Amino acid sequence: MNWDNDEKIEYFLHSIKAESLCPQVRKVYNICRSSPFGKVIDPGLCAIHAQALIGCFEEARDIYPPCAHEFTVAKNCIKQGTESWVNFNSCETEVENYKKCFHPLSNKYSEYEGQFKTS
Known part of the structure; x- marks a missing residue:
């Protein structure tokens, strides 16, 4: 897939926003994928997450x-x-403002615990 610059930037911003809105879901998924012995388990067991x-x-x-x-x-x-690529870091404030802008999704997944069962 060939993305133009706008699409890459949009995906970058969406990824940052998702990271801020979905940390609990990511945490549950990562816990499901880990084992007490430090080995990664079959990802199929965590399909629901x-x-x-x-x-x-x-x-x-x-x-x-x-x-x-x-x-x-x-x-x-x-x-x-x-x-x-000289002033790329100068956008930190603008990106943070977007990241911090309220999105109702933050409420939807904030208490996500999943079922820790296979699907």
Whole structure:
């Protein structure tokens, strides 16, 4: 898949947003995938949690309308910075503002515990 620069930036921002909205789902998935002996178990045993994690990420990609401005500002800042890669880090504030913008998804998955069972 060949992504243009805008698509890469958008995916980057969606990933940051999802990371901030889905930490509990990721934690449960990672716990499911680990064993007391430090070995990783069969991922199929954690399919229900993987599906929840993917679902959370997919939902995080939907830009909550009140956050559209912050998303656009962050995207435009990064876009300007990637043209020369000199000012890329100067977008930290804009990205943080988008990351911190309330999204109702934060309530949906904040108490996710899953069932710790095979699907």
